[in-house]
Amino acid sequence: MKRLIIASLLFAMPMLSSAQAQPDLESGVGWTMTNLDLEVRIENDDPSMTVEGTMTVRLDIDRSSGPSFALNLSSTAMRWVTLDGPKNSQVQLNEELPGAEAALMANVRLDKAASRGDELDFRFALELTAPAPQLMARTDIALSSWVEAWYPVAITSLDYEQTFTAKTSTVSGTTTLDLPGEWIALSDGELTKREHSNGRTIEVWDLKGKPVARGFAAAQYTAAEREVDGRTIRIYLLNEHVMGVDQLAGLIAESMAAQEARLGPFPFAGYGVAEVPNDIEGWSAASQQTFIMSKSANFDLEHGNLPLWAHEMCHGWWGNTVGTSGPGAKVASESLAQFGVLISVEALEGVDAMVEFLEFSRSGYSRRQCARGYYSFIDQGQDHALATMGNSDLSGGTTHMLADSKGMWMYHMLRRRIGDETFFATLRGLIDEYGGRDMSLDDIRQAFVEAAPDQELEQFFAQWLDRTGAPRIDVAWSTPEAGRVEILLTQQADVDPFELDLVIEIEFEDGSTKRERVGVSGMESVLSVATSSGISVITLDPDRDLLIWRPAYDAPPSVDGVALVAMAPWVDVSVYEGSYFMEAIQETAMVYGGDEDLWVQAGDYLLQLFPIEHHRFKSNMGVVEFQIENGKATGFIVELDSGGNAEGVRVEDEGAK
Ligand SMILES: [Zn+2]
Numbered sequence: 001m002k003r004l005i006i007a008s009l010l011f012a013m014p015m016l017s018s019a020q021a022q023p024d025l026e027s028g029v030g031w032t033m034t035n036l037d038l039e040v041r042i043e044n045d046d047p048s049m050t051v052e053g054t055m056t057v058r059l060d061i062d063r064s065s066g067p068s069f070a071l072n073l074s075s076t077a078m079r080w081v082t083l084d085g086p087k088n089s090q091v092q093l094n095e096e097l098p099g100a101e102a103a104l105m106a107n108v109r110l111d112k113a114a115s116r117g118d119e120l121d122f123r124f125a126l127e128l129t130a131p132a133p134q135l136m137a138r139t140d141i142a143l144s145s146w147v148e149a150w151y152p153v154a155i156t157s158l159d160y161e162q163t164f165t166a167k168t169s170t171v172s173g174t175t176t177l178d179l180p181g182e183w184i185a186l187s188d189g190e191l192t193k194r195e196h197s198n199g200r201t202i203e204v205w206d207l208k209g210k211p212v213a214r215g216f217a218a219a220q221y222t223a224a225e226r227e228v229d230g231r232t233i234r235i236y237l238l239n240e241h242v243m244g245v246d247q248l249a250g251l252i253a254e255s256m257a258a259q260e261a262r263l264g265p266f267p268f269a270g271y272g273v274a275e276v277p278n279d280i281e282g283w284s285a286a287s288q289q290t291f292i293m294s295k296s297a298n299f300d301l302e303h304g305n306l307p308l309w310a311h312e313m314c315h316g317w318w319g320n321t322v323g324t325s326g327p328g329a330k331v332a333s334e335s336l337a338q339f340g341v342l343i344s345v346e347a348l349e350g351v352d353a354m355v356e357f358l359e360f361s362r363s364g365y366s367r368r369q370c371a372r373g374y375y376s377f378i379d380q381g382q383d384h385a386l387a388t389m390g391n392s393d394l395s396g397g398t399t400h401m402l403a404d405s406k407g408m409w410m411y412h413m414l415r416r417r418i419g420d421e422t423f424f425a426t427l428r429g430l431i432d433e434y435g436g437r438d439m440s441l442d443d444i445r446q447a448f449v450e451a452a453p454d455q456e457l458e459q460f461f462a463q464w465l466d467r468t469g470a471p472r473i474d475v476a477w478s479t480p481e482a483g484r485v486e487i488l489l490t491q492q493a494d495v496d497p498f499e500l501d502l503v504i505e506i507e508f509e510d511g512s513t514k515r516e517r518v519g520v521s522g523m524e525s526v527l528s529v530a531t532s533s534g535i536s537v538i539t540l541d542p543d544r545d546l547l548i549w550r551p552a553y554d555a556p557p558s559v560d561g562v563a564l565v566a567m568a569p570w571v572d573v574s575v576y577e578g579s580y581f582m583e584a585i586q587e588t589a590m591v592y593g594g595d596e597d598l599w600v601q602a603g604d605y606l607l608q609l610f611p612i613e614h615h616r617f618k619s620n621m622g623v624v625e626f627q628i629e630n631g632k633a634t635g636f637i638v639e640l641d642s643g644g645n646a647e648g649v650r651v652e653d654e655g656a657k
Pocket of ligand 1: 311
């Protein structure tokens with residue numbers, strides 16, 4: 001089979017420059033939106049989207065000559081048509097926001113300055129003039145994402161980078177959708193009305209006072225619902241899949257029940273999954289605050305892709321309710337969302353399946369978010385100490401992967417060390433304490449140290465968060481005298497040794513087994529065991545309590561059973577089986593991806609592959625074009641210089657190695 005595949009790209013949304021000046025009367029800042037009622041009308045024959053609505057803002061600084069509202073985070077998709085406010089106020093529409101390339105502003109100047117606490121009401125109309133990566137109206141689907149700022153966002157401070165983000169578009173109110181008659185929508189909040197009349201569908205989604213950054217997906221869906229503890233799980237499918245809509249709804253409902261049993265009530269009115277067509281460019285799955293939009297390909301897995309839904313659902317607690325700040329913040333959001341996969345897989349499939357995921361991840365999910373993936377980062381010199389990682393790199397970047405691999409393991413090891421009761425009670429305590437505000441990695445350390453004071457957790461956290469690497473331990477044994485075996489554990493020589501409370505399982509030649517606990521510290525640890533039988537096998541950490549290297553982690557990844565490793569003079573390219581899913585919880589970044597179950601690692605970038613007919617450049621960060629035939633990969637790695645000129649290196653692979 002001949003396949004021409006081009007890699008997708010990472011691209012960053014325009015960086016917003018920040019201004020630190022104090023707000024003045026003309027700057028339009030200092031206003032907080034307290035309510036927003038949206039009325040969205042979708043046409044599908046000649047596709048269009050108009051967004052009208054009313055909003056209320058309150059002044060939270062002493063004086064202002066009027067508010068400013070912004071649209072559009074990633075590209076100039078929505079335009080202002082009208083904005084009506086207080087009598088005699090002047091309005092300028094579709095103005096620029098310095099430093100935010102895509103933004104279109106509405107600047108309101110009142111005839112008389114407002115004072116702190118004043119509230120103003122506005123009515124507005126917007127239209128979609130060009131599609132954005134997660135905002136579009138087509139004949140078969142219309143969708144919008146909270147990362148696009150597709151409705152007005154009040155600019156609260158002059159520090160635009162902080163204040164004009166997906167997160168600051170959170171506001172309570174209702175979303176009314178006026179849709180083609182065959183269509184239904186999935187949005188945030190409680191569905192309080194769905195009526196079909198005059199060839200149209202009218203829906204009202206009510207946030208019931210809870211501020212949420214909104215999105216929706218609308219199409220001719222087949223839908224299923226499940227109630228879990230008063231919350232509604234909604235599954236919206238476009239096509240038939242291995243797992244039908246009812247079965248998938250059941251799976252995700254069980255996943256939520258499992259996570260609620262550990263973490264407490266899910267913080268939103270419901271959770272949903274909406275399928276979107278594979279031919280939408282630029283992303284594979286997009287997490288909204290209370291649902292996820294995911295391409296058709298992500299549904300075509302025998303196992304139902306539980307890890308993907310479980311991870312995104314768990315962001316409902318970590319990321320969407322508890323915020324993060326400070327160094328290593330991804331360990332306070334991403335790693336905990338990833339731990340949600342362990343909770344769900346353990347509850348639904350058993351502890352062995354959880355261990356399998358910890359070690360090797362799973363098809364349909366990022367193959368690097370596991371122990372094997374983490375050791376590959378070490379091998380490639382891309383490891384970082386979790387506690388010092390920044391929070392700003394791209395979604396598919398290394399820190400994200402480290403948080404979802406080693407960070408997940410850190411929580412797993414912590415749980416095994418202090419026990420389920422203390423571990424989950426401490427997590428629930430953190431949700432209570434930090435819900436609605438930011439939590440730092442230090443806050444997490446402190447909470448666990450206080451919860452388990454006799455567990456030497458300062459040393460545990462220092463070892464797993466403040467330094468790079470993870471243990472590699474060789475085991476050897478000898479029989480210095482009859483009836484006694486000496487077991488020698490040797491740590492890797494070129495890194496500082498780890499301190500571990502290690503269980504080893506000894507299998508004797510007579511078939512009996514025995515477990516011993518060894519305090520490992522320093523380069524070498526010796527254990528003497530009385531035995532009348534010889535040793536056949538020694539297994540380190542048989543229960544997978546610890547992140548330590550195991551021989552299986554060195555087995556090369558493969559595609560169709562063939563290991564593919566292509567080498568170029570200036571960058572290693574590895575083609576793995578697996579796929580990468582876009583995340584948009586914290587980051588204003590996207591991963592260009594597709595439905596091919598392949599991804600490429602090129603330097604620091606993870607690039608998912610997808611088949612397209614012709615070559616297109618999406619950014620200057622790099623393009624990989626691959627052709628895979630009979631298990632051999634040939635292709636190009638191309639980097640564009642600042643003038644847009646391509647410089648490429650052709651790589652040819654020998655096939656299996
Ligand atoms: Zn995530």
